[in-house]
Amino acid sequence: MAYPGNPAPRLTDGAGSTLPLLAYLAIATVLMVADLRGGFAAKARVHLSTLAEPVWWLASAPGRLSDSAGEFFSSRSDLQQENDRLHRELQVNASRLHRLLAVAEENQRLRELLGGTRGYRLSAQLAGIIDVDLDPSRQRIVLDAGANDGVQVGQAMIDAGGVLGQVIEVTPRHSTALLLTDPEHAVPVQVARTGLRAIAYGTGRTDMLRLPSIPQSGDIRVGDRLVTSGIGGRFPAGFPVGVVEIVEPDETQLFVVAEARPSARLDRGVEVLLVSNTTTGLDAGPPLPPPPAPVEEQASTQTDAGAATEAGPATVPPREPGE
Structure with a gap:
């Protein structure tokens, strides 16, 4: 029974609210079947990701700039430390080289003072x-x-x-x-x-x-x-x-x-x-020159050795095995 002012529900009202839902379900079903057979959704995702790539690049730009700045300053600090270390090593090696040169010069002077080692x-x-x-x-x-x-x-x-x-x-x-x-x-x-x-x-x-x-x-x-x-x-x-x-x-x-x-x-x-x-014998060269006066003892020793060489092999007295 209908009351005044309250109209009875109509069949078309319920059907009108259900039809859009059925249409969505039908479209979704068609799309799923088409994607299963044709795979167009994957292709669509690829194209969409390509279009979205500039957005991702812009979003990650601040982080990249921060990392690049940190790496730049860190590399600069490391290079500065390595440069300082190499500079110190260079100074140490230079001082060692100078010392070796001084030792070589001293060795040469001593050789000249003692008359050299020629003949042995x-x-x-x-x-x-x-x-x-x-x-x-x-x-x-x-x-x-x-x-x-x-x-x-x-x-x-x-x-x-x-x-x-x-x-x-x-x-x-x-x-x-x-x-x-x-x-x-x-x-x-x-x-x-x-x-x-x-x-x-x-x-x-x-x-x-x-x-x-x-x-x-x-x-x-x-x-x-x-x-x-x-x-x-x-x-x-x-x-x-x-x-x-x-x-x-x-x-x-x-x-x-x-x-x-x-x-x-x-x-x-x-x-x-x-x-x-x-x-060596006489073929090795002229006799050794006499050294300066401060080393007369060494000069006499070398002169005796040269005389023994010119005269022939000297007879050396036998030594004990532990000598």
Whole structure:
């Protein structure tokens, strides 16, 4: 029953509100089917992203500018620090170069003062090892070269690492050499870092040399390299002998005892090199000029050496094996 002023609902009113919804659903269904079969939505997204790229670039511009500014100032600071460091290194290297030049000039003046080193050379000869004796009380090797090959008693023996020992006995075809670590062997050495001179004695062990009676004031440290000093004339100067591994006071607390590891490979190797200092004959050039007066003692020594060379090979008295 209808009341006055309240009209009854009509069918067209409900249908009119539902038709747009059905139209949207139909359109959505058509679009989904078309996208599934044709993939046009993906293409549309690509084109839309291309159109939106300038907007994204503008939006990210402040961040990029901030990062670029920070990187610029950071790089500038790093370059300034590196420039300062290289400038300091350049100054240090320049000072070292000046010092080396001064040392070179001083070395040249000393050579001129002493009359130079012309007339002296180092002879070397290769020999093979045919027998090895590494007993703690007797450490020797036998070589396949003898007097027929020019080997002489007293020649120093080295390998790729350093000093091995010296020849103590020669036969026509073979020779016997005393190793550096034999208890009866001793070699004058010098600390390469400070120039301190000492005597390195064999201990019967292939891995250790002993340097006793070093003064407390002697500057020797663990890691110092030991080289031959050339004193005595048996071992040419400058060959490696060992590296200091232990430095400790002796029993009296008055001196220092050092122990060093030999540089030479005493327990391996099949060949050695025999070296010795020799003087050239008359073919090497005119006699050495006499040095100035302040070094008269050195001049007399060199004159005697030159006279001995001109007269022929001098007879050298035999030395003990540990000399």
